[in-house]
Amino acid sequence: MRLLIVGGAGFLGGELARQALAAGHTVAATFMTRPGAAPGVAWSPLDVRDREAVAELVGALAPDVVVNAAHRKADWTATADGAAHVALAVAAAGGRLVHVSSDAVFSGEAVTYAEDRVPDPISPYGAAKAAAEVAVRAIVPGAVVVRTSLIVGDGRSGHESFVRALATGRKQGVLFTDDVRCPVHVEDLAAARLVRGRRADMDVPGPLDVRLDCAATQRCLRTRLRGAREFLRRS
Incomplete structure (x- = not known):
């Protein structure tokens, strides 16, 4: 599988690249200021605020998954408009899109938030991430939107570095005792994916498209044969 990680030089992007390479996938990734450290990745500089540059790169690489x-955080154009640019590029080039969002799209008023909860942000960053979700869902309805909380991992995240800096006196600040979140380990978040591919791209014999017309059989049966969409939805 050909995978493109936009923002691959970041904490989560780097772990995604590492795991994807280990799984045998072909990995390309983008960076804003400097490439990441993962060996075997095809790195490309990219400013997601540049719609044409995003479209050109995605079109040239033609990845199976982006x-x-x-x-x-302080840049609406990069967070919101950039997500729209990526979605437009995927819609034009084809392939699957996974968009990483944030729990910042919520205000905290409801305390517990299900996956289908409508965003109600109260911070500029949360508003930008919520706008990004709206753009992604509108442009690529089949995209996967992943809302995650604080990403940590064996002392390597920015959040953990900040806590150590506070503890050693290298920075001034406070840790809020009433700020409740759901941290996730970067390795678990990066691994939380379903492996998919195309039969046509693999040496696995079998028919590609077989659709059974059971109309005649159904007329002879008292049992109604439900389609997969129906019984999966009800389960």
Whole structure:
């Protein structure tokens, strides 16, 4: 599988690249200022705020899957418009899109939030991430939107570095005792994917498209044969 990680030089992007390479996939990734450290990755500089540059890169690479992990907390254009640019590029080139969002799209008023909860952000960053979700869902309805909380991992995340800096006096600040979140380990988040591919691209014999017309059989039966969409939806 050909995978493109937009924002691959970041904490999550780097772990995604590492695991994808270990699984035998072909990995390309983008960076804003400098490439990541993962060997075997085809690195490309990319500013997601540049719609034409995003479209050109995605079109040239033609990846099977694009993971958008790019964001800049203080930059609406990079976070919101950039996500729309990536979605437009995927819609034009084809392939699957996985968009990494954030729990910042919620205000905290409801305390517990299910996957289908409508965003109600109260911060500029949360508003940008919510706008990004709207754009992605509108442009690529089949995209996967992943809302995650604080990403940590064996002392390597920015959050963990900040806590150590506070503890050693290298930075001034406070840790809020009433700020409740759901941290996730970067390795678990990167691994939380379903492996997929195309039979046509693999040496596995079998028919590609077989659709049974059971109308005659159904007329002879008292039992109604449900389609997969129906019984999966009800389960």
